[in-house]
Amino acid sequence: MNAYDYIEGIPMWAGKKHSLEEIEDFLQELKDPQKSFCVVHVAGTNGKGSVCAFLTSILKEAGYFTGTFISPHLERLEERFLLDGNVIGQEDFRQSFQEVYETAKKRQERGLGHPSYFEFLFYMAMVLFARKGVEAAVLETGMGGRLDATNVIKDPLACAITSISLDHTKYLGNTIPEIAGEKAGIIKPGVPVVYDGTDQEAAQVILSQALRQKAPAEAVTGEDYVREKASLAGETGQDGLQEGFWIRECLGGRAGLRLCVPFSAPYQAQNAMIAVKTARVLNRRGLKISSEQIVRGVANARWPGRMEQAAAGVYLDGAHNPGGIRAFEEAAFEIIQRQGKKPYLIFGVMEDKDYREMAALLCEKVSWQAIGLVHGKSSRGASLLSLKEAFEPVYGGPVYEFSSAEEAMEKMKVMSGDGLVFCAGSLYLTGEWKQALNKVNADKGVNVHD
Known part of the structure; x- marks a missing residue:
């Protein structure tokens, strides 16, 4: 068995x-x-x-x-x-x-x-x-x-x-x-x-x-x-x-x-x-x-997936409710201010979460250069259409829809250049992002940090 x-x-x-x-x-x-x-x-x-x-x-x-x-x-x-x-x-x-x-x-x-x-x-x-x-x-x-x-x-x-x-x-x-x-x-x-x-x-x-x-x-x-x-x-x-x-x-x-x-x-x-x-x-x-x-x-504490710097310029956070997203945006804003680089966001969330409020919170302080939306492998994930509609009233920049975490990571990494990529919305998706990042970096001989 x-x-x-x-x-x-x-x-x-x-x-x-x-x-x-x-x-x-x-x-x-x-x-x-x-x-x-x-x-x-x-x-x-x-x-x-x-x-x-x-x-x-x-x-x-x-x-x-x-x-x-x-x-x-x-x-x-x-x-x-x-x-x-x-x-x-x-x-x-x-x-x-x-x-x-x-x-x-x-x-x-x-x-x-x-x-x-x-x-x-x-x-x-x-x-x-x-x-x-x-x-x-x-x-x-x-x-x-x-x-x-x-x-x-x-x-x-x-x-x-x-x-x-x-x-x-x-x-x-x-x-x-x-x-x-x-x-x-x-x-x-x-x-x-x-x-x-x-x-x-x-x-x-x-x-x-x-x-x-x-x-x-x-x-x-x-x-x-x-x-x-x-x-x-x-x-x-x-x-x-x-x-x-x-x-x-x-x-x-x-x-x-x-x-x-x-x-x-x-x-x-x-x-x-x-x-x-x-x-x-x-x-x-x-x-x-x-x-x-x-x-x-x-x-010496270690805790993967919570504003984790998984690779140079890539941060993963499992924030998946309004309180968590509020804390995530505060942390992201501070990192962006300190490093002086342009930020990009990858976001995916479960359908039973309040993603409309989360979208509004994500856009309060940080001026994202672009936002990538992903559904992930779980059947419980919110649809790309629902996520796009949630961001429309609060974000005027480019929004991209991706069929997988791997596609989102690959294309947003290229798009960001030497900028910063932040991933948030779901602990379940965090594992997919880590796997996707490893695949993106495989040809470069770079591994995601455990």
Whole structure:
């Protein structure tokens, strides 16, 4: 049996979503693998993957063998499972699949339902981490929080909630407070939570839930750090291409840690600080994490597809909702101003996203020389016609339609010359852009940076 085909054959959005009690029952049949390691639970709309990346790197620096469960993947299913920040191999994937598959089959024979797509992958992560002897696990929620499969974890060491934006409104609610309420569902009695406090509506909901659960709560706002003018642009890092900046932590009017944030996007400062405060919570709760290990962990974090400089002059970002696009445009504008080069945009998005508002946000500050639209391989992608109509009222420059990510990358790279190409709109498309960029650069002997 091909494990990859089997998993991809499980409906992602259809079928029965099991209750937390049913998920707990399935885990019991797997001998409760989730009880063999401590857990950091991370929810939010934007930035939760980045916070997971920072926390993974910090825990690794502190000497803890760390497992990380994230979603979605960019190119391969294995990317959802990390051991000490590294994507697992095919054999570990196969063994984890087999154990979950056999348990699911036995339960089906007893008339019990099959796990959903996300549930199946979550079970795989739990058995993988237990089998490999993981000491600390960083778990990212799939969607929401309150009813998410990962919320079966009853006693995490800490919870973190990142910025809240309008996304998955069909399932989570149509307002920021409603969505924040779903995300805050991961808060457990007495378990400390660190949360993004920049949106007052969301922050109020999260804090109220923390008070109900008697959970210590700590907000992170722009007052918790200052960004220094010095940047890493032009320096050579371990990837050959180095982007990033420095921030200084503010501790009640006195200076705290000086942190190197190894990403282009300014929004990563907020994510880094959420991770830093969460690491301090972990230290207070029994894990030994020093300030030096926090500094090294932040500096060594890697997170593909989030304003990633994938090649010289090419940036990939998985921003796929209004909040993410707003942060993307701010980051792109800063990069453009710093480098003084002409910008070009490649954009594609899923049909259930608010791409009309996203189009308007994309054109608020940046004067794109041209915009390329792409549908991608997913059947869920918004049509090129719909995307073109979304940009017509807000953008007067040339708009090109491409049948594939490869065609878009090839032609926009030629069109841009020595300018900058930015790709945004979908995490699912980010993997296609990376593959397309590798093909475009293959004849030149240049590879996309991992």
